Amino acid sequence: MLKKLVEKPAFRRFVAGFIAAYFRLVNRTCRRIQEPADFFERIEPRGLIATTWHGEHFMFPFVASTKTWKLAAMISRSRDGDLNALVAEKLGAATIRASGGRDGAEIARRGGVRGFVEAVRMLREGYAITITADVPKVGKVAGEGIVQIARRSGAPILPIAAVTSRRMRMRSWDRAAFNLPFGRFVVVFGEPIDVPEDADEATIETIRRELGETLDRLFRRAYEIAGGKDA
Numbered sequence: 199m200l201k202k203l204v205e206k207p208a209f210r211r212f213v214a215g216f217i218a219a220y221f222r223l224v225n226r227t228c229r230r231i232q233e234p235a236d237f238f239e240r241i242e243p244r245g246l247i248a249t250t251w252h253g254e255h256f257m258f259p260f261v262a263s264t265k266t267w268k269l270a271a272m273i274s275r276s277r278d279g280d281l282n283a284l285v286a287e288k289l290g291a292a293t294i295r296a297s298g299g300r301d302g303a304e305i306a307r308r309g310g311v312r313g314f315v316e317a318v319r320m321l322r323e324g325y326a327i328t329i330t331a332d333v334p335k336v337g338k339v340a341g342e343g344i345v346q347i348a349r350r351s352g353a354p355i356l357p358i359a360a361v362t363s364r365r366m367r368m369r370s371w372d373r374a375a376f377n378l379p380f381g382r383f384v385v386v387f388g389e390p391i392d393v394p395e396d397a398d399e400a401t402i403e404t405i406r407r408e409l410g411e412t413l414d415r416l417f418r419r420a421y422e423i424a425g426g427k428d429a
Contacts, residue, residue, distance in 0.1 A: 253372030
């Protein structure tokens with residue numbers, strides 16, 4: 199009976215609405231700290247790829263306002279992804295249903311090819327697209343897919359760390375940080391990373407490594423500012 203209830207679209211929309219409302223509460227009750235403070239005065243919020251790590255993405259919809267940024271999120275076609283997509287839409291973002299993988303067969307199964315084409319199209323239309331840098335089940339290791347999307351679209355990759363001082367660390371494969379209200383919400387932006395259209399395999403690998411190292415550095419800085427500890 200419970201399984202049938204969970205699979206009902208109306209129930210899933212209700213749950214998505216509740217989750218979206220909860221994270222709006224977290225955003226509203228946390229004191230925001232941003233580094234650099236003048237980031238939005240320097241960056242044009244169009245045609246860029248905003249990225250973070252899996253498990254650190256719950257507050258990502260609040261990094262920038264959907265009133266000024268035309269946002270779209272790439273979300274997997276899994277059952278969990280279905281709910282995440284509903285939540286993203288409740289928070290004002292469009293969605294692309296796809297995810298990366300470790301090889302061609304896995305990418306095809308997860309809709310990666312279609313997602314790649316859709317992401318390139320939307321970037322050229324001026325969307326800021328959010329994509330996690332690491333692929334499912336391989337946490338905190340940047341994948342090549344996001345670099346290839348940037349190469350094909352000409353859009354820069356913007357690494358971002360968004361954390362809260364009060365959080366509960368979950369026992370999932372990505373050690374997800376579930377954000378809690380009434381604390382500090384810290385957003386640390388990196389510098390945009392450009393990928394040349396004619397980038398060869400060696401260049402792509404160098405940029406992939408640079409992206410991973412940059413995200414690790416941003417998260418160290420964000421958690422240093424936020425303080426607190428995992429619950």
